Amino acid sequence: MSTALLAALALQTAPTPIEDLSWLAGYWLSCEGGREVSETWSDPRGGLMAGVTLTVGRSGRGSVEFTRIATVDGRLAFLAQPNGVPATTFPLAESSPSRAAFENPEHDFPQRVIYSREGDVLTGQIEGVANGQPQSMSWTYTAAPLNARCPD
Numbered sequence: 001m002s003t004a005l006l007a008a009l010a011l012q013t014a015p016t017p018i019e020d021l022s023w024l025a026g027y028w029l030s031c032e033g034g035r036e037v038s039e040t041w042s043d044p045r046g047g048l049m050a051g052v053t054l055t056v057g058r059s060g061r062g063s064v065e066f067t068r069i070a071t072v073d074g075r076l077a078f079l080a081q082p083n084g085v086p087a088t089t090f091p092l093a094e095s096s097p098s099r100a101a102f103e104n105p106e107h108d109f110p111q112r113v114i115y116s117r118e119g120d121v122l123t124g125q126i127e128g129v130a131n132g133q134p135q136s137m138s139w140t141y142t143a144a145p146l147n148a149r150c151p152d
Contacts, residue, residue: 015075016095018044023098024069024115025049028122028141031150034058038148039124039141047071078102078113109135 025043029036039053051067065082072079076092078100090102090113099116111128120143127136 015071016092018047018049018069018071018076020095021049021069021076021100023117024100024122027144027146027148029144029148029150030139030141032140036150037139037141039122080113
């Protein structure tokens, strides 16, 4: 086998280092639809990134989702734990310098979690099939100072 072919195969199978997702780190704020959603991501350290999303609806009541990105079974994965339920694991399916898609086809909904960043704008998207129909939801966040709030 040629050296070039071996090098290409090694690149294809090499796990993505968590530092490649450092573009996700920061405090992100969305003030759309009469609700406030903040998503905070740590920088990569100790082999993981920790995240928390706080949503405050029109009623003033909040909900929280704890997330993390860590190595599971030898590859990066997004682990979501909304409202205290056990975590669901979504292994990394694809990544680029400003986009990451995580996928778990066995999960009820969503089956995919996608993050992308363009400058100071972060987009989070979930998609999959629910009740036999394709579904998709997305959130657009803007980089903000830590603990910034939406204007009243």
